[in-house]
Amino acid sequence: MKQPPRPRPAFVLAIAAVLLVAGCDDMTKQRKQNPYASRATAPGEVPGGTVQYGETASPVPPVTMALLERGRTEYHVFCASCHAETGDGHGMIVQRGFPAPPPLAMSSPAASRPQFLYDVVTGGRGMMYGFAQRIEPGDRWAVVAYVHALQRSQHMVLADLTPEQRAAP
Secondary structure (H helix, E strand, C coil): CCCCCCCCHHHHHHHHHHHHHHHCCCHHHCCCCCCCCCCCCCCCCCCCCCCCCCCCCCCCCCCCHHHHHHHHHHHHHHCHHHHCCCCCCCCHHHHCCCCCCCCCCCCCCHHHCHHHHHHHHHHEECCEECCCCCCCHHHHHHHHHHHHHHHHHCCCCHHHCCHHHHHCC
């Protein structure tokens, strides 16, 4: 009995490549349904004591000197390497060739909202990764307060200071 001819390896690879390419799809552009979008489609009950997505985990604390000091410490640990000490976006990482982040003193309305900055610190933006796993929610608010202080410091004039502030070293 005669054996059927064996397919050539190149032919088999070509068929496999065509099938593989035909099966590819850009899944990022597909319509998706979030099962957690409503209680009717959720797969289960939301456990008690959890924070709904999009809500802040902690309320905005009042701005105190202690909060600003904590924000300064956290900013220097986590942010200054890219954003620099002054927030101009020319930190050590940027000097080593990494793309520069926008200056923190940008005066866009969105960048001046505390919740926007909190969300950026939490989830990241652009090339910046989120710090939700590294910075506690209360400390994120401290970083936001310190960034606001940096933003205001870029536009301060001597007339804005009180006589006591001018006399301080």
